[in-house]
Amino acid sequence: MTGDSAAGTLHHVRMIGWVLLLSILPSRAPAADLPTIIEQVRGEVNPLESMEYMRRIYSTDRWFTFPKFAETAQYEASAMRSAGLQRVEILSAPADGVTQVGYWTMPLAWDVRSGTLEIASPALPLESRLLADYQSIPTSVGMWSGPTPAAGITADVVELKTPLTIEDARRMDLRGKFILTAGDLRSFKWMLVNSGAVGAISGFTENPDLKDDREWINSWGDFGWAFTKKSTPLVSFSITPHEYEFLHRLLAKGPVKVKAQVDSRYYSGPYPIVTGVIPGAGGDEEVLTLGHSSEQGAQDNATGVSALLEAMATLNRLIASGKLPRPRRTIRIMTTGEMYGTMPYVQSHMERMHRTVAAMCLDTPASAYEMSGTEYTFYMDPHAAKSYVDALILKIAASYFPFVKRPWHEHAYEAGTDTYLSDPMIGVPTTWAYS
DSSP: OOTTSHHHHHHHHHHHHHHHHHHHGGGTOOGGGHHHHHHHHHHHOOHHHHHHHHHHHHHHHTTOOHHHHHHHHHHHHHHHHHTTOEEEEEEEEEEBSOOEETTEEOOBEEEEEEEEEEEEESOOOHHHHEEEETTTOGGGBOTTOOOOOTTOEEEEEEEEOSSOOHHHHHHTTOTTOEEEESSOGGGSHHHHHHHTOSEEEEOOOSOTTOTTOOOOOOOOOSSSSSOOTTSOOOEEEEOOHHHHHHHHHHHHHSOOEEEEEEEEEEEOEEEEEEEEEEOOSSSSOEEEEEEEOSOSBTTTBHHHHHHHHHHHHHHHHHHHTTSSOOOSSEEEEEEEOTTTTHHHHHHHTHHHHHTEEEEEEESSOOOOTTSTTOOEEEEOOOGGGOOHHHHHHHHHHHHHHHHHTOOEEEEOOOOSSGGGGGSTTTOOOEEEEEO
16 A cells, blocks of 8 residues: 555545444444434544554554564554543563463564575676565565574575475475475475475565565464464565566576575564553443554555554544544454454453453455455354344445445455454454455
8 A cells, every 4th residue: 555645545534434433333323323423434534644653553563573563562552642542551462482372372572683685696796686685675584584693594495386295395305405485485384394494485476466576474383373482493585576587597597596694583572462442431341443563564454553543533533522422332442463462362351351342353454446356345243143233334334335435245254363252252243344
């Protein structure tokens, strides 16, 4: 998403509108007031403020290290206080690689100062040798990449075609070599570890048309998503499809060596959770608005967090001016890491979760309007936890989207993000909004 574009700014106005409506209506605003609420919200939203939230969050989260996550959390807390939210606090979950929450093991904290990958042989012009540089493009180095010795590692490159089996990897003798693949590295890191590879180079992309894009590597555990104390430090880089094709052509002509230098470290640290509220007028029930920070993209998910911040700021202004009554239920915003931040929060705040009547998760809610197929999808609650919230979401969407001429549709429940809050053991009806 290009933060300076008019389309991007308008996108935020539209996106924030229905976020606010979801916050207001569960607090028993009369259904007959829906058109009025839509107009009030659209008139009060400050798109420039929202875009500034997005830029500031992206400016730190894009580096994708735990020290930068802490900086993002400080900024989000400051933004919440400036917007007039109350009971703002920065909580933390243990990023120690051993603590278990449910059946999940928390990741180790990680930091990286520098990381480069260059072709050592054959001899090439200087401008053709450098493949990856963390300081220039943070996605060049995969999250939780292991370190190299200070002098770096120079090794042969072997290209792997996917899908492959562990028997395939063993036959190829990958020990002490860098692996190049256009497949998704995250799905077979364990195979590389068992084969003795020293590092991995990913040319994978979700959109082959973006030839200069670098895939965001955010999963590097031996046994699943995150890197824990039982995981193996293995160097990983992300290169562009153009660079992948270049290496592929070089390998067709003969042996290729690369040199990698990575200055990274693993340590026990905090995983930040930021929360604040607009207090309700009565009772102790809450509505939760949830967005993932600690992610690398402006689209996924600085837009989601900035939309929630602007939603809360707009709602607070409307309440303060008397244009909207104070909601009966407290509205809570929470920004944290996907799953690894929310699960510890749920476990340590079960009494609060039992008082939470509904939630919305904004995971990747923004996409460029000019892209073919861009539309809003609302993922409903599972059959085991059906709620009035599903019907309410669809009613708001049907009332709002004709104003802005955007397609939308509902979708059956799907796991994979914080929709697990709908599980009857937690009991919070949750809608996931995605674009």
